[in-house]
Amino acid sequence: MNIDIKIWNDFKKGENCVLSHIYCQHVQLLFRYGKKFSKNNEIIKDTIQDLFFDLIRTRENLGKTDNIRFYLITSFKRKLVKNLRKQILFVDGGMGKNIEAEIVYSVEHDLICKEELTHREKIVQKALRELSPKQREILFYRFTCDFEYEQICQIMSLKYDSARKLVFRALKSLKKCLVSSDIFLLFFGFFPKNFSSQKK
Amino acid sequence: MKEKYKKYSFEELIEDKHFIAWVLRGSNKNEWKKFIVDNPVIKEKVKKARRTILLLRDNYEVLDEESILKMGHNIYRFEQQHKKKVRTIKRRRGLSWAASVLLIFSAGTIGYFYLNEKDTDYQFVSSENVTQGNEARLVLSDGEEIQLNSDNSTISLNNENELKINNDSIIDLSKKENELDNVVQMNEVIIPYGKKSELLLADGTIVWLNAGSRLAFPSKFTKKTREVYLEGEACFKVVSDENQPFIVKAGQLEIKVLGTLFDISAYSSDENIETILINGSVAVSKPNSLGLGRSEIILKPYQRASFQKQKNDVIVSEEPNAELYIAWTEGWLQFSHESLQSVFAKLERYYNVEIRTSQNFLSSELITGKLDLKESLQDVMITLSDVTNIEYRINGNKIYIDKKLNELHMR
Numbered sequence: 001m002n003i004d005i006k007i008w009n010d011f012k013k014g015e016n017c018v019l020s021h022i023y024c025q026h027v028q029l030l031f032r033y034g035k036k037f038s039k040n041n042e043i044i045k046d047t048i049q050d051l052f053f054d055l056i057r058t059r060e061n062l063g064k065t066d067n068i069r070f071y072l073i074t075s076f077k078r079k080l081v082k083n084l085r086k087q088i089l090f091v092d093g094g095m096g097k098n099i100e101a102e103i104v105y106s107v108e109h110d111l112i113c114k115e116e117l118t119h120r121e122k123i124v125q126k127a128l129r130e131l132s133p134k135q136r137e138i139l140f141y142r143f144t145c146d147f148e149y150e151q152i153c154q155i156m157s158l159k160y161d162s163a164r165k166l167v168f169r170a171l172k173s174l175k176k177c178l179v180s181s182d183i184f185l186l187f188f189g190f191f192p193k194n195f196s197s198q199k200k
Numbered sequence: 201m202k203e204k205y206k207k208y209s210f211e212e213l214i215e216d217k218h219f220i221a222w223v224l225r226g227s228n229k230n231e232w233k234k235f236i237v238d239n240p241v242i243k244e245k246v247k248k249a250r251r252t253i254l255l256l257r258d259n260y261e262v263l264d265e266e267s268i269l270k271m272g273h274n275i276y277r278f279e280q281q282h283k284k285k286v287r288t289i290k291r292r293r294g295l296s297w298a299a300s301v302l303l304i305f306s307a308g309t310i311g312y313f314y315l316n317e318k319d320t321d322y323q324f325v326s327s328e329n330v331t332q333g334n335e336a337r338l339v340l341s342d343g344e345e346i347q348l349n350s351d352n353s354t355i356s357l358n359n360e361n362e363l364k365i366n367n368d369s370i371i372d373l374s375k376k377e378n379e380l381d382n383v384v385q386m387n388e389v390i391i392p393y394g395k396k397s398e399l400l401l402a403d404g405t406i407v408w409l410n411a412g413s414r415l416a417f418p419s420k421f422t423k424k425t426r427e428v429y430l431e432g433e434a435c436f437k438v439v440s441d442e443n444q445p446f447i448v449k450a451g452q453l454e455i456k457v458l459g460t461l462f463d464i465s466a467y468s469s470d471e472n473i474e475t476i477l478i479n480g481s482v483a484v485s486k487p488n489s490l491g492l493g494r495s496e497i498i499l500k501p502y503q504r505a506s507f508q509k510q511k512n513d514v515i516v517s518e519e520p521n522a523e524l525y526i527a528w529t530e531g532w533l534q535f536s537h538e539s540l541q542s543v544f545a546k547l548e549r550y551y552n553v554e555i556r557t558s559q560n561f562l563s564s565e566l567i568t569g570k571l572d573l574k575e576s577l578q579d580v581m582i583t584l585s586d587v588t589n590i591e592y593r594i595n596g597n598k599i600y601i602d603k604k605l606n607e608l609h610m611r
Contacts, residue, residue, distance in 0.1 A: 023271075023272055028263055031263040032261070032262075036258075048271060049275060052275045052278075056279050103258050105255065105257060106257050107257075108259070128255070142215075143220055144224075171210075172211075174252055174255075
């Protein structure tokens with residue numbers, strides 16, 4: 001039995017502590033996800049709070065889910081986009097750009113901070129730069145959120161085939177740039193010891 | 201490890217959830233390591249796939265602890281308020297249903313316990329200790345006893361003189377009609393340790409009666425004041441009526457109310473009678489030392505009046521955590537910097553057990569937090585021993601408490 005179904009049912013029945021369990025389990029991920037769309041921490045926090053208020057209000061009428069994370073991320077995105085639109089309209093004076101996730105990779109972040117890049121580092125940077133926002137978003141759902149393609153398509157309103165194609169292309173270009181030049185040596189620190197010792 | 205992975209390509213590995221879970225979250229670490237050692241052909245592919253996934257880790261910020269707590273608190277508050285709202289609606293529905301049943305509940309024949317217009321002190325019917333007897337019961341004004349079978353019973357009365365217990369059993373009291381209207385008949389609810397009850401009085405006032413308590417109340421408030429008598433602990437949500445003040449008499453103390461939410465703890469075994477006001481205003485009055493008249497103290501919200509029975513003295517203090525004192529009405533026991541001894545005393549009442557500490561047991565630990573009283577005693581003791589330095593042993597309805605043995609050697 002899927003544990004999420006049980007937790008969700010307990011929550012709908014109004015059992016104590018379930019809500020705070022769900023909150024504690026997901027608040028960091030929601031914040032991390034929210035930051036991809038906006039730099040404004042207050043809006044993100046307000047939206048998270050709002051999301052949970054709504055859960056409480058509609059508790060008895062909530063639909064079923066066997067994946068709480070997916071349920072929360074989807075409703076959170078919907079709410080956040082709505083709130084950001086409002087802000088763009090009233091604060092930033094209409095004419096806003098499209099709201100889309102902006103995902104920066106740790107490696108990119110580190111490289112930006114560096115003054116001078118080695119040849120290998122430049123190749124990595126270039127390869128990553130070629131990834132489009134959409135590709136990054138799908139990979140985020142895959143890796144960080146552990147979602148299925150069907151779920152990703154639902155969040156991003158994509159067709160299954162196009163989502164697969166986007167990932168396939170991303171991986172292909174990464175493989176080409178990175179594998180050829182033994183660039184991976186760069187990121188030694190990430191790997192467990194047995195791997196590096198097997199090198200030589 | 202599944203055989204299929206042997207034939208996986210670089211792309212297939214990256215697309216595989218189990219593979220991702222291992223790389224990013226270390227799931228099944230040993231199995232994967234063994235798999236790679238056993239299948240050296242795949243090693244190179246695994247290495248590349250793994251590095252690609254690691255390369256695509258997003259740069260992110262962590263939300264600070266303070267914001268998490270603050271939001272969590274807001275959400276918790278919202279949930280509590282929402283629950284309350286829902287409950288009020290349900291209660292109203294229950295009431296209108298009761299009204300359609302039309303049962304007459306009125307003053308019975310003159311019992312040996314009644315209150316007349318003169319302010320003689322009311323004597324509780326059951327003179328024995330509340331703790332005796334295991335069943336919660338309702339003693340009607342004619343002396344008839346009705347068992348309240350549930351651990352959390354509800355009794356409701358309304359101004360049409362209708363009485364309902366636990367939303368199901370209904371007692372026909374019409375035969376007990378009484379002609380002497382000038383005598384106010386009192387009914388009594390007796391709640392032993394381990395139980396509690398919720399009452400809706402004739403005027404709409406709600407009383408949550410805690411374990412080991414009893415309350416005497418009339419079936420109809422006909423006097424100039426609405427008077428009830430309390431021994432033990434109760435939380436009152438009084439319906440405002442300036443023409444007919446609500447008065448709780450607890451021992452020598454009188455608490456006069458105009459519409460408010462407050463908690464009174466007046467266990468005869470405790471040295472003090474505590475009155476905690478959440479909102480509205482109440483006047484606490486004690487007899488003057490010479491027995492002539494009474495002196496009155498007005499409480500403001502979030503204040504506590506401690507009446508010291510021995511000294512006949514009232515001390516008023518600020519109580520910013522006043523809500524803690526009524527958490528039990530919602531099935532919680534909440535503490536804020538309370539000593540273990542005081543926590544034990546409360547648990548004894550709730551679960552109707554005796555807690556014995558070992559001879560040299562001394563603890564200066566102060567406890568803050570809350571316990572879910574719907575859980576079994578065993579669960580509550582486990583929780584408590586997790587956060588404190590105690591060990592416990594349950595034997596029948598006695599619990600023996602000792603210090604954790606290894607505690608001295610730690611740190």
